[in-house]
Amino acid sequence: MTTRIQGMWGSVQTSFPHQYVCGHCDRDVASATGLPFSEPTGTQSKAIFVRICPSCNQPTFFRSSDQFPGVAFGAPVKSLPRDIESLYDQVRECTSAGAYTPAVLACRKILVHIAVDQKAKPGMNFLEYVEHLANSGFVPPNGTGWVDHIRKKGNEANHEIVLMAKSDAEDLIIFVEMLLKFIYEFPNRIAAPSSGGAI
Numbered sequence: 001m002t003t004r005i006q007g008m009w010g011s012v013q014t015s016f017p018h019q020y021v022c023g024h025c026d027r028d029v030a031s032a033t034g035l036p037f038s039e040p041t042g043t044q045s046k047a048i049f050v051r052i053c054p055s056c057n058q059p060t061f062f063r064s065s066d067q068f069p070g071v072a073f074g075a076p077v078k079s080l081p082r083d084i085e086s087l088y089d090q091v092r093e094c095t096s097a098g099a100y101t102p103a104v105l106a107c108r109k110i111l112v113h114i115a116v117d118q119k120a121k122p123g124m125n126f127l128e129y130v131e132h133l134a135n136s137g138f139v140p141p142n143g144t145g146w147v148d149h150i151r152k153k154g155n156e157a158n159h160e161i162v163l164m165a166k167s168d169a170e171d172l173i174i175f176v177e178m179l180l181k182f183i184y185e186f187p188n189r190i191a192a193p194s195s196g197g198a199i
Contacts, residue, residue: 009050010036018051018062023069023096025056026076034059070096074173077180079188084113088180095169103169104153107176111150114138114179127151138179146175 017032037048047064061068072092080088087110094103108126115129116122118136133139134147153168 008038010038012052015049018049020051020060020062020067021071022053022055022058023060023067023071024053024058026072027053027055029053029055031060068097069093070098072096073170074177077177078185080180080184081113081117084110084117084180084184087113088176091169091173091176095166095173098166100166100169101164104164104172107169107172110176111179114183118183133179138183150175 012033012035014032015034015036017030019028019030021028031051031054033054034049034051037050047062049062051060051062052058053060073095074088074092077085077088087106091103091106091110094100094106111133112126112129115124115132118133118138120129120132124132130147130151134144139147150172153164153172
């Protein structure tokens with residue numbers, strides 16, 4: 001149950017600058033514009049404030065050290081198929097909201113999509129999809145520990161009554177981001193070589 005905070009919001013004004021990474025545009029900004037929250041006594045609270053991003057003009061809510069929306073974990077990846085791009089964006093948005101168990105489950109789904117896109121048969125189980133990616137050379141030679149970790153966390157999130165922690169989600173996102181860059185982004189960054197040219 002959420003406790004109602006007594007007080008009122010002020011109008012947009014300039015105040016002390018505050019540096020943060022905007023959860024909307026991912027830019028490192030310093031905002032001096034926002035809406036202060038006044039306590040019943042009439043004093044402005046430094047703990048509650050809405051900042052306006054000078055880059056994208058979107059609002060970010062601050063309550064003590066909490067920020068909403070938070071900063072999405074992981075980096076954007078280019079050249080992704082549309083459904084995989086949508087899932088990856090959802091995973092990152094989950095971390096910005098502190099929703100780590102859904103992030104882990106969505107990472108699991110991304111791995112299934114990647115495997116099928118890389119010629120795995122539809123209808124296989126999750127472990128078989130991870131094995132397919134490993135056996136097809138998409139996991140580095142020293143990445144067996146990662147594969148075991150992905151198997152374990154993917155199964156815990158899907159089949160057991162276990163809530164995933166921030167570190168669980170971040171570990172899986174690092175692995176998924178690496179795969180996405182290796183399979184999709186990096187090959188598309190290099191222009192196809194012209195025929196007959198010297199190497």
